[in-house]
Amino acid sequence: MPDGATPFVLDVKDLKTVFRTRGGEVHAVNDVSFTLKPGELLGVVGESGSGKSVTMMSLIRLLPMPPAEIRGGSVMFEGQDLAHVPEETMRAIRGARIGMVFQDPMTSLNPVFTVGFQIMEPLRKHMGLSKSKAANRAVELMELVGINDARRRLGDYPHQFSGGMRQRVMIAIALACDPKVLIADEPTTALDVTIQAQILELIKDLRQKLGMAIVWITHDLGVIAGIADRVMVMYGGQVVEQAPVRELFANPQHPYTRMLLETVPHIRGERSEKLRVIQGQPPMMGKAPDSCPFRVRCPHAFDRCAEQNPPRFDVGPSHDAACFWDFKTGAPRHV
Amino acid sequence: MLTYTIRRLILAIPTLLFISFIIFLIVKLSPSDPTAGLPLTIPPEVREQIRQSLGVNDPILIQYFKWLKLMLWDEPLHLLEGWTGLNVAPDGARIISYQTRSPVMELIMQRMPQTLWVVGTSYIVGILIALPLGIISAYKQYSIFDQVGTFVSMVGFSVPTFFTGVLFIVIFAVNLGWFPSVYNTTHVVTDWPSFVVQVKQIIMPVMVLGLYNASQISRYMRASMLDNLNQDYVRTARAKGLNEKVVVLVHVLRNSMIPVVTVIALNIPAVFGGAIITEQVFKVNGIGQLLIIAIQGGDVPVVQTVSFIFAVLIVLFNLLADVLYGVLDPRIRYD
Numbered sequence: 210m211p212d213g214a215t216p217f218v219l220d221v222k223d224l225k226t227v228f229r230t231r232g233g234e235v236h237a238v239n240d241v242s243f244t245l246k247p248g249e250l251l252g253v254v255g256e257s258g259s260g261k262s263v264t265m266m267s268l269i270r271l272l273p274m275p276p277a278e279i280r281g282g283s284v285m286f287e288g289q290d291l292a293h294v295p296e297e298t299m300r301a302i303r304g305a306r307i308g309m310v311f312q313d314p315m316t317s318l319n320p321v322f323t324v325g326f327q328i329m330e331p332l333r334k335h336m337g338l339s340k341s342k343a344a345n346r347a348v349e350l351m352e353l354v355g356i357n358d359a360r361r362r363l364g365d366y367p368h369q370f371s372g373g374m375r376q377r378v379m380i381a382i383a384l385a386c387d388p389k390v391l392i393a394d395e396p397t398t399a400l401d402v403t404i405q406a407q408i409l410e411l412i413k414d415l416r417q418k419l420g421m422a423i424v425w426i427t428h429d430l431g432v433i434a435g436i437a438d439r440v441m442v443m444y445g446g447q448v449v450e451q452a453p454v455r456e457l458f459a460n461p462q463h464p465y466t467r468m469l470l471e472t473v474p475h476i477r478g479e480r481s482e483k484l485r486v487i488q489g490q491p492p493m494m495g496k497a498p499d500s501c502p503f504r505v506r507c508p509h510a511f512d513r514c515a516e517q518n519p520p521r522f523d524v525g526p527s528h529d530a531a532c533f534w535d536f537k538t539g540a541p542r543h544v
Numbered sequence: 545m546l547t548y549t550i551r552r553l554i555l556a557i558p559t560l561l562f563i564s565f566i567i568f569l570i571v572k573l574s575p576s577d578p579t580a581g582l583p584l585t586i587p588p589e590v591r592e593q594i595r596q597s598l599g600v601n602d603p604i605l606i607q608y609f610k611w612l613k614l615m616l617w618d619e620p621l622h623l624l625e626g627w628t629g630l631n632v633a634p635d636g637a638r639i640i641s642y643q644t645r646s647p648v649m650e651l652i653m654q655r656m657p658q659t660l661w662v663v664g665t666s667y668i669v670g671i672l673i674a675l676p677l678g679i680i681s682a683y684k685q686y687s688i689f690d691q692v693g694t695f696v697s698m699v700g701f702s703v704p705t706f707f708t709g710v711l712f713i714v715i716f717a718v719n720l721g722w723f724p725s726v727y728n729t730t731h732v733v734t735d736w737p738s739f740v741v742q743v744k745q746i747i748m749p750v751m752v753l754g755l756y757n758a759s760q761i762s763r764y765m766r767a768s769m770l771d772n773l774n775q776d777y778v779r780t781a782r783a784k785g786l787n788e789k790v791v792v793l794v795h796v797l798r799n800s801m802i803p804v805v806t807v808i809a810l811n812i813p814a815v816f817g818g819a820i821i822t823e824q825v826f827k828v829n830g831i832g833q834l835l836i837i838a839i840q841g842g843d844v845p846v847v848q849t850v851s852f853i854f855a856v857l858i859v860l861f862n863l864l865a866d867v868l869y870g871v872l873d874p875r876i877r878y879d
């Protein structure tokens with residue numbers, strides 16, 4: 210792989226995204242850093258508005274600009290900094306090297322074009338395939354994602370597919386050009402529980418077969434536990450904790466993560482229980498934070514939390530948490 | 545789709561019969577006298593004989609059925625004969641204009657080309673201006689272009705054509721002397737110079753009507769584009785790495801055109817109606833002028849026939865709009 214020296218497919222450092230709106234600025238992503246190893250599945254959790262989507266959309270520059278503005282940071286991917294490459298280069302990467310699947314399969318496909326056309330589009334654009342070759346590949350892809358009778362269904366329109374099937378089509382589109390990274394933004398949230406489970410199985414299966422790295426955004430810690438290698442917890446546009454999945458569940462080191470885990474329903478797969486049940490208001494994001502964003506809701510908050518925004522401290526092997534409270538000693542950190 | 549179209553066509557028959565009856569009644573019951581336009585020296589007995597011979601003293605239903613038969617059977621056959629040269633026209637009576645004593649259908653056929661030229665060109669010009677205007681306005685929402693465009697189309701939409709028409713005449717014909725103020729219908733295009741004359745005389749009526757149509761259609765186009773630009777499928781198209789031209793002109797435009805095409809089809813009869821005024825302003829002797837003169841002269845058969853033709857146009861274009869909707873939107877299945 211011509212990746213240079215880094216062991217990462219994706220290396221995001223200090224990413225900062227701001228929306229300039231009429232009511233002032235919204236600091237949606239504040240110095241977010243994370244990495245992704247080849248073939249790894251990174252789960253991203255956090256309550257609504259914590260900046261999960263905006264972070265991922267920023268790194269492939271899929272946000273409307275304006276109002277969005279990437280104010281800093283770097284996104285290293287295949288030896289290039291995506292935060293600074295020309296739009297032309299970015300377009301060649303989107304849909305080819307990095308695929309995306311979104312939340313709502315009912316609205317994510319264009320209603321007036323056939324499913325075949327929509328799967329073939331990236332194939333023709335990025336791989337320069339002829340129409341018939343692209344059609345053959347589209348059939349392969351549809352079979353790969355578990356759509357029966359693929360050749361015939363090529364000419365069907367999205368409304369002729371069920372929600373789960375449409376999400377499979379979306380996955381086929383995202384995987385069309387054999388991407389290095391797949392970003393899945395709550396791909397199962399809008400689906401029935403049984404369909405959700407099928408899509409999860411499909412992704413696990415495709416990951417085995419194709420070996421791409423995946424960023425999986427979700428509200429559902431149950432899903433994360435079943436599928437992720439590593440988890441990143443976001444709050445107020447920041448990464449508050451990051452750890453391998455078992456470590457995170459067994460040994461959470463940020464008060465917010467702990468509260469999240471307490472709200473996880475005991476019966477796995479029950480998804481009515483959302484992360485919103487934590488008491489208190491999410492933080493205002495009108496300016497870059499100069500104190501801990503979780504302070505108002507945190508049971509451990511103390512004076513330092515109001516004076517400084519905690520950096521990410523190493524709290525274990527490849528485990529960090531952005532908190533001044535040390536759960537191991539039950540006292541403030543001395544750093 | 546075909547059965548739907550046929551069903552709609554069959555349904556159109558009672559609708560049109562009903563409309564024809566209403567038109568007939570309204571025009572008939574208006575207090576006008578077919579002999580009013582005749583010289584005052586004609587004595588009342590002669591006038592009464594003339595009325596008798598025109599059949600206006602018959603019971604109203606009899607008059608209606610006579611007229612209807614001529615309108616739906618004899619006159620179309622005469623038209624057919626006129627167009628194809630086949631000898632199919634029946635011999636009997638025709639719908640005769642009180643004023644000119646010639647068959648109404650012939651008058652209409654004489655006037656139709658002028659109206660079609662002016663109305664047709666102005667509608668095409670209107671569409672050609674409106675579509676790019678609406679597309680760019682929506683894509684660059686709130687830009688200077690959009691603000692100016694929206695303002696101008698609002699003005700164009702709210703100022704009546706008889707005002708813009710006169711304004712154009714004052715500016716371009718009277719003050720600048722660029723174009724003639726009166727449309728010369730007898731002008732025949734034989735060579736390049738006479739073509740230039742034709743273009744010069746048609747410009748003003750076409751611009752007046754065209755700008756009015758453009759302001760209306762561009763508002764629809766803009767609104768429809770804006771609706772679609774925020775849809776999820778647009779994000780999907782961008783996530784595939786397609787360039788903006790493809791995203792906007794293929795994905796968004798194809799969806800946005802569905803309601804706009806419908807509106808364009810629905811509006812065609814209304815444009816004929818609007819042409820009545822423009823023809824009056826520029827002295828184009830088309831259908832509109834024929835109608836106005838007939839109304840002023842109490843020429844009942846002409847008013848009835850022209851009104852009925854407008855009614856047929858409205859019903860047909862309504863049908864066309866619905867069929868087009870089904871053709872353009874794969875989600876619509878009428879059968």
Ligand SMILES: Nc1ncnc2c1ncn2[C@@H]1O[C@H](COP(=O)(O)OP(=O)(O)OP(=O)(O)O)[C@@H](O)[C@H]1O
Nearest residue numbers: 228230235237256257258259260261262263264276
């Ligand atoms: N177009 C926009 N203009 C202004 N602010 C925005 C815009 N899009 C997102 N934001 C803000 O950015 C913040 C992060 O939003 P984001 O969509 O990333 O949250 P999320 O974690 O994905 O939430 P969810 O779980 O609901 O998807 C929110 O506070 C939101 O209000």
Ligand code: SF4
Nearest residue numbers: 501504507514532533
């Ligand atoms: S830094 Fe302070 S306020 Fe923030 S989470 Fe830790 S203890 Fe709570």
Ligand SMILES: [Mg+2]
Nearest residue numbers: 261262263394
């Ligand atoms: Mg989101």
